[in-house]
Amino acid sequence: MGNKQTIFTDEQLDAYQVSLFVRLSSRLHGRYHELAPHLVPMDYTNEPDCKLPLALIVNMPELKENPFRNRIVESFSEDGQGNLSFNEFVDMFSVLSEMAPRELKAIYAFKIYDFNVDNYLCKEDLEKTLNKLTKEELTPEEVELVCEKAIEEADLDGDNKLSFADFENMISRAPDFLSTFHIRI
Amino acid sequence: MDGGLQREDPGASYFRESLRLRRRPSRVSNQLNRDSSSDEDEEEDEVDGEDQARELRNTPFSMALKKAVRQAQLMKMPVVSSSNSWKMKRSKILRQLKSSARDVVGYLTLWDKTLQKIGGNFGGGVQSYFLFLRFLVVLNFLSFLLLAAFVIIPSIIFSRVGTSFSNTSETLNLCADCAAECMEYEPNPQGLRMFYSYFLDLLSGTHFMEYTYLFYGYYSNTVLEDRNFSYNIPLAYLLTAVFYLAFCLVCIIARMGTAARVAVVTGGSTVGNYSMIVFCGWDYGCLGDRATKLKQRNVLYRLQVDLEEEALKRRAAARTLKQRVLLYSLRVAMFFVALGLIIAAFVGIFEATNFSQENRQEEGFLSLLLEYLPSIVITAGNFVVPMLCDQIALIERYTPSTTVILALLRAVFLRLMSLAILLITLWQQITCEGDTESQNCKLCLYNHVDYPCWETRLGQEMYKLTLFDFLVSVAVLVLVEFPRRMVVDNWSNKLVQWFGRQQFTVPANVLELVYGQTVVWTGALFCPLLPLISVVKFVLFFYFKKINLFNNCRPALRTFRSTTSTVFFLMVLLIGWCLAAAVVIYSIAEIHPSISCGPFRVSSNIWSIVPSSILNLSEVTQEFLFFIGSQAFAIPLCVLSCVVMCYVIVLAAAYGKSVSLLRKRLKMEGRDKQFLVKQIGELTRKLQIPNSE
Numbered sequence: 001m002g003n004k005q006t007i008f009t010d011e012q013l014d015a016y017q018v019s020l021f022v023r024l025s026s027r028l029h030g031r032y033h034e035l036a037p038h039l040v041p042m043d044y045t046n047e048p049d050c051k052l053p054l055a056l057i058v059n060m061p062e063l064k065e066n067p068f069r070n071r072i073v074e075s076f077s078e079d080g081q082g083n084l085s086f087n088e089f090v091d092m093f094s095v096l097s098e099m100a101p102r103e104l105k106a107i108y109a110f111k112i113y114d115f116n117v118d119n120y121l122c123k124e125d126l127e128k129t130l131n132k133l134t135k136e137e138l139t140p141e142e143v144e145l146v147c148e149k150a151i152e153e154a155d156l157d158g159d160n161k162l163s164f165a166d167f168e169n170m171i172s173r174a175p176d177f178l179s180t181f182h183i184r185i
Numbered sequence: 186m187d188g189g190l191q192r193e194d195p196g197a198s199y200f201r202e203s204l205r206l207r208r209r210p211s212r213v214s215n216q217l218n219r220d221s222s223s224d225e226d227e228e229e230d231e232v233d234g235e236d237q238a239r240e241l242r243n244t245p246f247s248m249a250l251k252k253a254v255r256q257a258q259l260m261k262m263p264v265v266s267s268s269n270s271w272k273m274k275r276s277k278i279l280r281q282l283k284s285s286a287r288d289v290v291g292y293l294t295l296w297d298k299t300l301q302k303i304g305g306n307f308g309g310g311v312q313s314y315f316l317f318l319r320f321l322v323v324l325n326f327l328s329f330l331l332l333a334a335f336v337i338i339p340s341i342i343f344s345r346v347g348t349s350f351s352n353t354s355e356t357l358n359l360c361a362d363c364a365a366e367c368m369e370y371e372p373n374p375q376g377l378r379m380f381y382s383y384f385l386d387l388l389s390g391t392h393f394m395e396y397t398y399l400f401y402g403y404y405s406n407t408v409l410e411d412r413n414f415s416y417n418i419p420l421a422y423l424l425t426a427v428f429y430l431a432f433c434l435v436c437i438i439a440r441m442g443t444a445a446r447v448a449v450v451t452g453g454s455t456v457g458n459y460s461m462i463v464f465c466g467w468d469y470g471c472l473g474d475r476a477t478k479l480k481q482r483n484v485l486y487r488l489q490v491d492l493e494e495e496a497l498k499r500r501a502a503a504r505t506l507k508q509r510v511l512l513y514s515l516r517v518a519m520f521f522v523a524l525g526l527i528i529a530a531f532v533g534i535f536e537a538t539n540f541s542q543e544n545r546q547e548e549g550f551l552s553l554l555l556e557y558l559p560s561i562v563i564t565a566g567n568f569v570v571p572m573l574c575d576q577i578a579l580i581e582r583y584t585p586s587t588t589v590i591l592a593l594l595r596a597v598f599l600r601l602m603s604l605a606i607l608l609i610t611l612w613q614q615i616t617c618e619g620d621t622e623s624q625n626c627k628l629c630l631y632n633h634v635d636y637p638c639w640e641t642r643l644g645q646e647m648y649k650l651t652l653f654d655f656l657v658s659v660a661v662l663v664l665v666e667f668p669r670r671m672v673v674d675n676w677s678n679k680l681v682q683w684f685g686r687q688q689f690t691v692p693a694n695v696l697e698l699v700y701g702q703t704v705v706w707t708g709a710l711f712c713p714l715l716p717l718i719s720v721v722k723f724v725l726f727f728y729f730k731k732i733n734l735f736n737n738c739r740p741a742l743r744t745f746r747s748t749t750s751t752v753f754f755l756m757v758l759l760i761g762w763c764l765a766a767a768v769v770i771y772s773i774a775e776i777h778p779s780i781s782c783g784p785f786r787v788s789s790n791i792w793s794i795v796p797s798s799i800l801n802l803s804e805v806t807q808e809f810l811f812f813i814g815s816q817a818f819a820i821p822l823c824v825l826s827c828v829v830m831c832y833v834i835v836l837a838a839a840y841g842k843s844v845s846l847l848r849k850r851l852k853m854e855g856r857d858k859q860f861l862v863k864q865i866g867e868l869t870r871k872l873q874i875p876n877s878e
Contacts, residue, residue, distance in 0.1 A: 014277075015252050021242065065477035066469060087252070096469065107245045113464065130463055134485040135478075146488055150460040156852045159859060167464070169851065174465040175447045183469050184301075 008044050020090060022097040022185070031185065032089050035060065044086070054082030057089070062183050067132035068112055072096075075111040096183040105181050106171045110164050121162035123147050295319055299731065301470075310750060311734065314691045314698075315727065317754050321702055322723045324436055328429050328709070329716040335425040336713055337398060339416055343407050367629035370402070370637045370781035379549070388652060389556045390645040399648070401711045402641035402782035419784035419794050423773070426710045430766055433706065437755055437762065444751040462487055479739075494584050512582065519577045526573055527599050530566035531606050537562040538610040542635070559646070560653040563603045567700075571596045571693070593692050597757050600700045601764055604650075608707070608768055611646065615639045616776060630777040638782040640711045643772075647708025647715060654701055655722045662733055670737040689738040694730070695754050698723075699761050706765030710772065 033040045063069040073082045076092040126147040154170040304312035386392040541558040617626035625632045705719045778785040
């Protein structure tokens with residue numbers, strides 16, 4: 001990484017600071033830079049428009065072993081394909097930091113677990129989540145049973161899938177959601 | 186930036202709507218404030234700007250969109266006057282100060298980073314054990330500061346300074362009409378002793394260690410009176426001990442309050458189990474390949490255990506009457522077997538304590554063995570009986586969660602009761618079983634032959650228990666855990682691999698801590714430096730257990746739920762506190778203090794120093810204190826507390842009812858929404874068909 005300093009103007013830093021929960025420092029930009037040193041410029045005063053592809057972002061040590069890494073990056077990217085500009089990169093770590101409020105985290109958690117992006121957590125979404133969680137070690141009957149029970153527990157409006165309201169209601173009863181949905185950088 | 190606006194999925198509009206509706210009241214109140222007065226306008230705009238910024242941070246817009254909105258907000262704000270710009274700078278500086286203060290606090294908090302690492306690698310249950318350990322370290326340290334400030338340091342100062350001040354008067358009351366034999370107290374025997382006896386004395390707190398600030402017997406009942414300053418050491422000793430216990434109780438209850446609040450909000454741990462595991466089970470902070478795999482296995486195991494419990498419940502419901510009768514009779518029989526085991530352990534401790542007290546005249550290592558005999562028997566009992574109870578639990582065939590709770594309760598009962606038995610045995614010996622006419626107790630109302638300074642002896646027993654507890658843990662770590670790990674890692678025999686590495690079982694370790702803390706509370710009255718010793722012990726424990734955890738253990742597959750477990754640990758600690766409080770109260774109120782040593786050598790019981798001091802206060806204070814102690818005050822207080830408690834219980838029940846009502850309403854709203862959506866669909870179809878014709 002060397003000892004090059006990131007160049008932002010003061011207004012830019014301020015604008016970031018107001019919108020973020022994580023402290024913007026040259027370290028954060030340094031992490032973004034070292035993912036693709038030849039693509040990312042050090043001088044950000046002219047707001048360059050560069051995006052890093054999904055394959056590079058998921059190589060970060062904080063995300064490498066996370067089973068949901070692809071979905072995390074896709075949820076924060078504007079094009080839905082996982083290409084993150086620096087703004088979105090910083091946004092991602094801001095929401096995943098420990099100071100972001102519960103409602104904001106719940107919104108993004110819902111997006112992450114919604115594999116088919118239809119704004120509902122249906123049975124297939126749950127099955128994919130469960131398989132990623134347990135590395136596919138459960139038998140198909142057990143997966144079926146767990147998904148059924150999970151939907152049964154959380155579904156309030158009886159449509160056999162979880163809308164955001166159901167998800168948020170369930171999250172509100174989880175005391176360690178805030179501490180588990182948290183990546184340190 | 187355009188891309189952000191184009192990707193307008195229906196879900197995002199829902200998010201924005203719900204957030205907008207939630208924000209509306211604050212907007213309205215800001216509007217009202219703005220309209221009310223014009224000179225407060227600029228300040229309100231400033232505050233409103235801050236609020237707007239905070240709200241903007243909470244929205245799920247993309248970063249670029251947030252920046253654009255922020256620009257628009259800034260443009261809408263009025264021209265910044267000089268006072269305004271100063272205010273904005275001030276708020277910016279405050280914000281920066283707050284975030285750096287938060288960093289500093291995080292840095293200063295004891296072991297913060299280590300606890301995070303433990304939580305990430307081994308889960309919330311193990312982390313709650315270490316959090317509990319940290320709580321005990323802080324509690325003991327504060328207690329030590331309390332005792333040092335009011336008892337130990339004044340004693341040291343007065344013993345050095347006492348005779349050099351011409352205006353002070355030191356009253357060293359000696360009992361005028363006590364028999365001479367009662368005043369004999371020779372802790373340091375004369376004559377030649379073997380060199381290793383110093384080491385033995387260090388371990389058992391006798392001889393050269395006995396007549397030191399460590400034990401009760403060294404403190405004298407000086408009352409220092411200067412011109413406008415008087416300090417009564419016995420009174421300070423007693424009141425500090427009482428206040429120390431009360432302070433610990435307040436700390437425990439405060440901590441339990443915060444933990445219980447979280448546990449209550451989640452509405453019990455069995456509701457929403459599967460959905461909770463699926464959506465909140467993954468710890469995003471997990472780093473590294475090994476930790477991730479462990480976490481996945483952990484989640485898998487939790488799900489499997491829950492599924493197994495379901496299957497068990499179904500099987501239990503399907504049992505025939507004959508099977509049920511057999512099972513229940515088996516359970517009752519096993520309950521009596523467990524009770525019998527525990528009682529056998531108690532009898533063993535009783536006999537060991539009596540034997541140890543009777544044969545104190547031996548020399549050398551045999552004497553050390555006899556000194557430590559009660560501790561050895563207690564530790565052996567605490568090790569063997571739970572193992573046997575585990576085997577019993579296999580026959581009882583309860584559900585896994587019930588089995589864990591039962592095992593814990595049995596272990597708690599065993600540990601704390603064995604301590605109680607030890608103390609009762611000692612008391613019986615000290616007071617000659619209550620018989621004041623027996624030969625040893627006739628002269629001084631306590632057994633002055635065997636116990637010339639019984640408080641010091643009690644303090645020594647607690648000291649030995651603490652030390653032995655610590656030494657056993659370290660010995661187990663060095664002699665059992667490390668070799669086990671080395672054997673498992675280097676020998677690929679099937680049997681050895683099945684045996685596997687040690688699991689870090691949280692409940693057993695927590696019980697150890699509770700037991701240690703109860704011993705400290707019991708012994709603090711008689712051994713004022715015991716909190717300091719236990720601070721050192723717990724700190725060393727932390728590091729040893731951490732090393733053990735990271736090097737030798739695999740995570741327990743059976744995880745303890747961290748929220749309810751904190752409340753459970755604190756409740757068990759409270760039980761230990763009650764036991765310690767009972768011991769201290771009994772010692773203060775009932776037993777005649779030693780005549781030959783200690784700050785209370787003149788009184789007939791330890792508590793009597795308080796009434797005699799009250800008589801020295803002014804009339805008004807005396808009357809006030811007597812009134813508080815009388816029934817005229819206590820009974821109305823009792824009645825008032827009952828009324829307040831009833832009110833709080835009724836309030837809690839009302840809130841619980843309203844929560845379940847609201848939940849039902851949520852369900853109804855969802856169904857209404859579905860119904861309306863269907864209606865809309867039908868209506869559009871009806872309207873479209875005539876149009877298409």
